[in-house]
Amino acid sequence: MVDITSEYNTESDFRSEDINPWSDVKIISELEEGLILDGCYSTDRMENYHMIIYDPTEKKLVRYVDTRITKTNYYTYTHKDPSVPIPFNADIVVKTDLLFDKEVETIELTDLESIEVFTNEFDRKRRKIHIPLPVQLMYFHKTGLIPGTWISISNNEITKISKNDNAEMKSKADEIKKLLLGDSKIIIDLCVENMPIMEDAIPDIRRIAFDLEVASPRDNFPIPEQAEYPINSIATNNNEGNSTIFLLAFEPTRNERIEIEEKLGYKPKIKTFVLEKDLILSFYEEIKNYPAILTYNGDSFDLQYLFYRSKRLGIKSPIVKGRYLFFREEWQFTHSIHIDLYRILSNNAVRLYAFGAKYSRSRLMDVGEALVGRKKIEHDLWFDEMSRAEMIEYNIRDAELTMQLTTFNNNLTWKLLIILMRVGRLSLAYVNRAPISKWILNWIIAEHERRNLILPKKKVLIKEKGSFESDSLVDGKGFKGAIVLDPKPGVFWDVSVVDYNSLYPSTIKNFNLSYETMRCGHKSCESNLVPDLEHWVCRKRIGIMSSLVGFVREIRVRYYKTMSKSKVPDERELGNTIQAALKVFINASYGVFGAPNFYLYCPPVAESTTAISRSMLLKAKSLAEEMGLVVLGGDTDSIFVHKISKDQMAQLTEWSVIDLGIELGLDYTFRFMVLSSRKKNYFGITTNNKIIIKGLAIKKSNTAEFIKGTFHTVAEKLKMVQNEHELEEAKQFMIRLIYEKLQMLKDERFPFEDLQHMVSLNKKFSDYFAKTPAVQIALQEMNEKNEHQITRGTQYVTVKVKPFTIEIQTNMFLNFQK
Numbered sequence: 001m002v003d004i005t006s007e008y009n010t011e012s013d014f015r016s017e018d019i020n021p022w023s024d025v026k027i028i029s030e031l032e033e034g035l036i037l038d039g040c041y042s043t044d045r046m047e048n049y050h051m052i053i054y055d056p057t058e059k060k061l062v063r064y065v066d067t068r069i070t071k072t073n074y075y076t077y078t079h080k081d082p083s084v085p086i087p088f089n090a091d092i093v094v095k096t097d098l099l100f101d102k103e104v105e106t107i108e109l110t111d112l113e114s115i116e117v118f119t120n121e122f123d124r125k126r127r128k129i130h131i132p133l134p135v136q137l138m139y140f141h142k143t144g145l146i147p148g149t150w151i152s153i154s155n156n157e158i159t160k161i162s163k164n165d166n167a168e169m170k171s172k173a174d175e176i177k178k179l180l181l182g183d184s185k186i187i188i189d190l191c192v193e194n195m196p197i198m199e200d201a202i203p204d205i206r207r208i209a210f211d212l213e214v215a216s217p218r219d220n221f222p223i224p225e226q227a228e229y230p231i232n233s234i235a236t237n238n239n240e241g242n243s244t245i246f247l248l249a250f251e252p253t254r255n256e257r258i259e260i261e262e263k264l265g266y267k268p269k270i271k272t273f274v275l276e277k278d279l280i281l282s283f284y285e286e287i288k289n290y291p292a293i294l295t296y297n298g299d300s301f302d303l304q305y306l307f308y309r310s311k312r313l314g315i316k317s318p319i320v321k322g323r324y325l326f327f328r329e330e331w332q333f334t335h336s337i338h339i340d341l342y343r344i345l346s347n348n349a350v351r352l353y354a355f356g357a358k359y360s361r362s363r364l365m366d367v368g369e370a371l372v373g374r375k376k377i378e379h380d381l382w383f384d385e386m387s388r389a390e391m392i393e394y395n396i397r398d399a400e401l402t403m404q405l406t407t408f409n410n411n412l413t414w415k416l417l418i419i420l421m422r423v424g425r426l427s428l429a430y431v432n433r434a435p436i437s438k439w440i441l442n443w444i445i446a447e448h449e450r451r452n453l454i455l456p457k458k459k460v461l462i463k464e465k466g467s468f469e470s471d472s473l474v475d476g477k478g479f480k481g482a483i484v485l486d487p488k489p490g491v492f493w494d495v496s497v498v499d500y501n502s503l504y505p506s507t508i509k510n511f512n513l514s515y516e517t518m519r520c521g522h523k524s525c526e527s528n529l530v531p532d533l534e535h536w537v538c539r540k541r542i543g544i545m546s547s548l549v550g551f552v553r554e555i556r557v558r559y560y561k562t563m564s565k566s567k568v569p570d571e572r573e574l575g576n577t578i579q580a581a582l583k584v585f586i587n588a589s590y591g592v593f594g595a596p597n598f599y600l601y602c603p604p605v606a607e608s609t610t611a612i613s614r615s616m617l618l619k620a621k622s623l624a625e626e627m628g629l630v631v632l633g634g635d636t637d638s639i640f641v642h643k644i645s646k647d648q649m650a651q652l653t654e655w656s657v658i659d660l661g662i663e664l665g666l667d668y669t670f671r672f673m674v675l676s677s678r679k680k681n682y683f684g685i686t687t688n689n690k691i692i693i694k695g696l697a698i699k700k701s702n703t704a705e706f707i708k709g710t711f712h713t714v715a716e717k718l719k720m721v722q723n724e725h726e727l728e729e730a731k732q733f734m735i736r737l738i739y740e741k742l743q744m745l746k747d748e749r750f751p752f753e754d755l756q757h758m759v760s761l762n763k764k765f766s767d768y769f770a771k772t773p774a775v776q777i778a779l780q781e782m783n784e785k786n787e788h789q790i791t792r793g794t795q796y797v798t799v800k801v802k803p804f805t806i807e808i809q810t811n812m813f814l815n816f817q818k
Contacts, residue, residue, distance in 0.1 A: 020040050020042055020050055021040055021320055021322040021332040021334070022038075022040070022050065022052050022061070022063060022332065022334060022335070022336075022337070023320075023334050024288075024318060024334040024335040025052060025061045025062065025063040025334075025335060026060070026061075026062050026063060027062075027063045027064070027065060028055075028062045028063065028064055028153070029064075029153070029156070030153055030154055031053065031055065031062065031064065031151070031152060031153040031154075032057065032152055033056065033057075033150055033151075033152050033161060034053035034054055034055050034056070034062065034150070034151060034152070034153075035053065035054040035056070035148065035149070035150055035203060035205075036051060036052075036053055036140075036145060036146070036147050036148065036149060036150075036151060037052050037053065037054055037061070037147065037148075037291075037337060037427070037428045038051075038052040038136075038147070038337060038427040038428045038429050038430075039051040039052050039136055039139060039140075039427065040052075040136050041070075041135060041136060041139075042065075047070045048065050048066060048067045048070060049065070049066040049069055049070070049136075049139050050063050050064070050065055050066075051063065051064045051065075051066055051139075051145075052337065053151070054203065054205050054291055056203050056205075059205070059206050059291070060289060060291055061291045061335070061336065061337070064153055064158075066139075066143075066158070068143075069139055069142050069143055078104055078105070078106055078107075078454075090107050090108065090109050091107070091108045092105055092106070092107060093105075093106050093107075093108050093452070094106070094452075095452050095453060095454045096451070096452065096453050096454065097453075097454045097456070098453055098454070098456070098515075098516035098544065099454075099456040099460065099461065099464060099515070099516055100521070101516075101520070101521060101541075104454060106454070131445065131455065132441065132445075132455075132458075132599045133441070133442055133445055134430075136427065136430075137425070137426070137427060137430060137442055138445075138449075140425055140427070140446070141425065141445065141446045141449035141450070142449065143158070144450070145158065145160070146160075146197060146421075146422060146425055147421045147422070147425065147426060147427045147428065148418045148419070148421035148422040148428075149162075149197060149200060149422060150162060150163060150200060150201075162196060162200055163200055163201040164196050164199060164200055164201075169195070169196045169199075172195060172196075172199075173192045173195065173196075175559075176188070176191050176192055176195060176555065176558075176559055177192065179558045179559060180554055180558065183550075183554060184542055184547070184550070186542050186547045187509075187547055187550045187551050187554060190547060190548070190551035191551050191554060191555045191559075194422075194423070194551070194555070195555065195559075197422050198419055198422055198423065198578050198581075199574065199578070200422075202411075202414070202415050202418045202419075204239065204411055204414070205291050205292055205414075206238070206239065206240070206290050206291055206292070207238065207239050207290055207291065207292035207293065207294055207339075207403075207406065207414075208236050208237070208238040208239075208286075208287055208290045208292075208293055208294065208403075209236065209237050209238070209293075209294035209295065209399045209400075209402035209403035209406075210234055210235065210236045210237075210283075210287065210293065210294075210295060210302070210399055210402075211234070211235050211295070211296070211302065211395060211398040211399045211402060212231055212233070212234045212235075212302050212305065212306065212395075213231070213232045213233045213234075213391070213394075213395050214229045214230070214231055214232060214305065215229050215230050215231075215232040215248075216229040217229075222305065224300075224301055224304035224305040224307075224308055225304070225308055226308070227305055227308035227309040227311075227312050228312075230248060230276045230309075231248065231276055231279065231280065231305070231306075231309060232247075232248050232391070233245060233246060233247045233248065233391065233392070233395050234246040234279070234280075234283045234395075235392075235395040235396040235398065235399040236283075236286060236287065236399055237396065237399040237400045237402070237403045238290070238403070239403060239406070239407055242269070243264075243266075243268040243269065243396050243399065243400065244268060244269040244270075244271065244286060245268055245269070245270050245271065245392050245395060245396055246271050246273065246279045246282055246283050246286075247270060247271065247272045247273065247279070247388075247392070248272075248273055248274075248276055248279055249272050249273075249388065250272060250274075251270075251272050252270060252272070252388055252389075256387075256388050256389055257270075259387075259389040260388075260389045260392050260393065263389055263390075263392075263393040264392075264393060264396060264397075268392070268396055270392070276313065277313050277314075277315060280306070280309070280310060280313070280315055281315060284317070284318055287333070287336065288318065288335050288336070289335075290336055291336060291337065292336060292337050292338075292339055293333055293336045293337070293338050293339070294339050294341055294402050294403060294405075294406060295338065295339075295340055295341070295342075295402065296340070296341050296342050296364045296398070296401075296402045296405075297340065297342040297364075298331065298338060298340045298342075299329060299330050299331050299338075299340045299342075299343060299433070300342075303319050303331035303332075303333075303338065304331060306319055307319040307321075307331065318333050318334045318335055319331060319332070319333060319334070320332055320333075320334055322338075322429065330429065330433050332429070337428055337429065338429075339406075339417075339428070339432050340432060340433065341402060341405050341406070341413075342362060342364075343432055343433045344413075344417065344431070344432050344433075345362060345367050345405070345413075346362035347435070347436060348436070349436040349584050349587065349588040350416075350436075350584055352587070353580070353583040353584045353587045353588075354416055354580045354581065354583065354584050355370075355371065355580075358370040358371060359371070360699065360700075363376075364376045364398065364401060364402070365378070367405065368401045368404070368405065371405060371408060371413075372401065372404045372405060372408045374401055374404065376397065376398060376401060377393065377394050377397050377398075409573075410573060412577060415577050416577060416580060416581055417431060417432070419577060419578055419581040420439075420581050420584065420585075423443070423552075423581055423582065423585055424439045424440075424442060424443045424446075424585065425442060425443060425446040426439060426442055426443075430442070436584070436588040437588075437592050437595060437597075437598055439585070439588070440585070440588060440589055440592050441592070441598065441599055441600065443548065443585070444544065444545065444548065444600065447544060447548060448544070451544075453544070456515070456600075458599050458600070458601065461515060461600065461601070461602060462601065462602075464519075465515065465518055465519055465602050465603070465604050466519065466603065466604065467603045468603045468606075468607050480607070480610060480611070480614075481610050482610055482613060482614065482635075482636040482637075483613075483614040483617055483618070483634075483636070484633075484634065484635050484636065484679040484680055485617070485621065485631070485633050485634035485635070485639065485679075486633065486679065487632060487633035487640075487675040487676070487677065487678075487679060487681075487682065488632045488633060488675060489675050489676055489677045490674075490675060491672060491673070491674050491727065492632055492642055492670075492672065492673050492675070493643075493671065493672045493724075494642065494643045494669065494670075494671070494672075495632060495640050495641070495642055495643075495669065495670040495672075495673040495684065496640070496641045496644045496649070496666055496668075496669045496670075497638050497639075497640055497641075497666075497667040497668055497669070497670070498620070498624075498638060498639050498640075498641050498644070498649070498652060498664055498665070498666060498667065499637050499638035499639075499664070499665065499667045500616060500617075500620075500637045500638070500656070500662050500663070500664055500665075501557060501662065501663045501664075501665055502553050502557065502586060502587075503613050503616065503617075503636070503637035503662065504587075504590040504609055504610075504613055504637075505549050505550075505552070505553045505586045505587070505589065505590060506553060506661075506662040507590075507609050507612045507613050507616070507662070508545060508546055508549045508550075508589070508590055508605075508609060509546055509547075509549050509550035509553055509554075510660075510661045510662060511530075511537060511546075511608070511612055512537050512538060512539075512542060512543050512546045513537065513543065513545065513546055513605050513608055513609055514543020514544050514545035514546045514605065515543075515544075515545065515593070515600050515602040515605060516538075516543060516544065517537055517538035517541070517542075517543035517546065518535055518536075518537060518538075518602065518604040518605055518608065519535055519536060519604055520536070520537075520538035520540070522538060522539070522540055524539070524540075525537065525538050525539045525540065530607075530608040530611050530612060531611055531612060531614075531615040532611055532614075532615070533607060533608060533611050535604045535607070535608050537608070545589070545593075545605070548589070549586060549589050549590070552582050552585050552586045552589075553586055555582070556578075556579050556582040556583065556586065560575045560578045560579035560582065561575070561579050562575070563575025563578075563579075564576040564579050590606075590609050591606070593605040593606045593609075594606025594607070613636070613637065616660060616662065617634060617636070617637065617638075617639065619660070620639055620652070620656065620664060621634060621639050623652065623655060624639060624641055624644075624652065627648055627651065627652075629641050629642065629643075629644055629648060630642040630643070632673070632675060633675060633679075633682075635679075635680060635694075638667060640673065640675075649666055652664050653665060668686050668687070668688075668690075668692075669686060669687045670684035670685065670686055670687070670692075671684075671685050671686065671687050671689075671721075671722070672684060672685060672721065672727065678695070679695075680694055680695040681694065681695035681696065682694050682695065683696060685718055685719055685721065689719050691715050691718070691719065698711045702757050702773075704754060704755045704756070704757060704799075704800070705753070705754045705755075706741070706745075706750060706754040706755050709754070710737065710738070710741050713737060714730075714733075714734050714737065717730050717733055717734070718730055752799075755799045755800075756797045756798065756799050757797070757798050757799070757800075758796070758797055758798075759772075759773050759774040759777065759796050759798055760774055760796075761774050761775070761778060765778065773798065774796065777796045777798060778796070781796070
């Protein structure tokens with residue numbers, strides 16, 4: 001079993017459940033072709049690997065038991081003491097230690113008996129090489145197999161296969177080599193090797209989404225672990241366009257069926273049950289042959305409630321607690337892979353970079369409206385107050401919307417998941433649930449294994465590389481971050497936003513920033529200093545992070561961004577999907593080294609990235625002003641330039657490429673821009689009539705609809721403004737509108753719902769350490785009688801008011817800092 005790092009809580013977190021998560025998936029020994037999706041180790045003494053594969057012929061999951069690589073293969077030690085005998089079944093492997101720039105002999109143990117003998121005579125804690133990853137992922141790194149790719153199995157041999165056209169791939173490889181001419185061989189090789197992997201065919205696997213509704217009393221959110229209320233209905237929707245509703249009720253009448261069809265626009269299959277037990281069993285039978293089952297927040301509610309409700313009713317459930325991810329709770333079906341779309345779509349890196357921050361909140365209604373153009377149905381009625389048609393429509397629409405989140409734009413989300421797996425060497429369950437920092441760590445470790453490198457211990461890395469030199473201007477941050485130029489307040493016309501193309505990733509690549517290249521041991525490199533810091537960077541070798549980030553940056557910018565603008569629909573779609581996946585990795589890769597809980601935490605990397613980037617932005621500002629241009633402000637990687645000509649823009653671009661190696665380009669131009677005296681606080685209307693807002697309260701998710709609606713009205717008026725006279729008219733319109741809205745508030749002439757905002761307790765009350773808005777409200781509502789009822793799932797409707805004093809009737813507030 002691998003050693004624990006500070007990123008995981010206890011050794012028990014590394015223990016699997018007594019049953020494999022996918023124990024009901026059929027075991028095979030031969031397979032013509034299949035797509036690797038996931039896998040886990042068995043819990044018997046042999047600890048063989050159970051690889052979960054999609055069989056496109058049968059359209060089902062299959063399981064292959066690989067006896068070659070067991071958990072024992074991850075017991076690796078440095079071989080320092082020749083007096084200690086090496087076990088008979090051990091392998092001597094020479095690896096490279098990047099941190100100390102030397103080769104090291106290591107011992108890999110291959111069976112349990114060897115471990116028991118060897119570890120009794122050896123200081124394993126000091127000599128063991130730490131691998132801070134689940135062994136389920138290490139299997140792929142040891143075998144060289146890549147999740148999300150195709151394989152065949154014959155005579156117990158696994159063979160990598162591809163559905164690409166070889167001639168086409170060779171032509172594309174030659175094109176990439178020409179585009180990257182002059183770049184390092186390591187980066188070119190990474191691009192050429194990974195391109196066919198990313199572009200390989202992605203099957204549209206059979207999948208089904210479901211949503212369940214529980215008959216709980218009004219304003220009482222059902223607690224999964226208690227599962228005390230009956231399941232009223234379960235709706236399913238598959239990617240073949242079929243919907244089924246499992247209903248705890250009598251058969252709908254003819255008129256009810258007509259109403260249901262009118263509301264949905266089609267006839268769903270309706271199955272009614274007198275006994276809840278039969279409803280659940282019928283649902284389990286319906287879903288068992290689907291390779292993937294989709295939910296929205298199913299880990300936190302749907303699967304848990306089904307599991308505990310089944311237990312309460314004495315039903316055998318195909319649901320297990322999939323503990324093999326260690327750091328977060330996940331639930332799986334024993335026959336299918338469960339994909340919780342909430343977990344992937346609420347991942348901030350995916351939200352920002354893959355989907356362009358189209359949604360700010362991760363509720364199904366917000367994500368559905370932003371990505372699919374459809375909202376979750378809202379209603380004020382409780383389930384016992386709805387008609388049968390209303391309840392069925394509400395339930396089915398949620399299942400439909402969950403499915404559509406994977407099918408819109410020709411299966412964009414599903415394809416994105418597979419490409420993320422391929423790039424980051426991530427299993428499906430891991431990419432679905434793990435935070436982005438774990439993706440990046442796995443990506444780096446996979447590259448260490450591929451190159452036969454030793455991963456340094458965290459404490460050794462910190463000792464060798466040191467801490468931060470600069471002081472942060474932001475509380476809680478250990479070093480000086482990005483620069484934001486002081487804005488010139490006012491309204492300005494014809495303002496161009498000139499930005500560096502992927503500034504931080506480009507800095508990491510061009511300046512060779514990586515944990516082993518910072519403050520290297522070569523005397524000749526000590527003069528290669530980072531601006532304003534005493535850190536130096538290695539000149540003798542290319543850093544592992546520099547090459548990984550460089551490969552992603554170059555192939556995305558130079559190849560796939562161009563492909564995403566192709567006139568050929570298939571090429572355009574492929575290019576757009578891959579560049580979106582790469583954007584997630586490239587923009588998440590530079591911040592992790594400054595996070596103390598990251599295993600490869602290396603303050604000099606994080607600090608040098610921002611220091612060099614600050615220097616770049618100031619140089620751009622300085623040159624623009626030397627050219628006679630007015631710089632109105634700037635933010636991290638861009639400057640706001642007033643009335644720049646095409647020739648001046650070309651001059652800036654040429655200078656940046658030649659002198660800095662990073663391209664300055666025109667991002668967009670504001671027809672007019674409004675800057676306040678505060679940094680990162682502005683809005684403007686672009687020349688293509690798009691409104692861009694930064695730092696204003698209106699963007700916050702907890703802003704009331706009353707305020708949002710008012711701003712939306714003003715924004716639509718501002719979009720029509722073409723000159724200063726029209727801007728003055730728009731300002732007068734805005735003043736009148738605000739006065740009217742203020743009077744409406746005073747006169748209470750508005751729907752109360754427009755001022756409210758929903759907050760929830762998302763974990764047990766005892767697990768909170770900070771007084772979030774939900775906690776503050778809970779403390780107001782709590783007393784000795786209801787303390788036990790206020791827990792995870794409790795929801796409150798709130799309205800922001802002026803500060804006031806109330807008497808708290810519970811001593812629970814003593815658990816929180818003032």
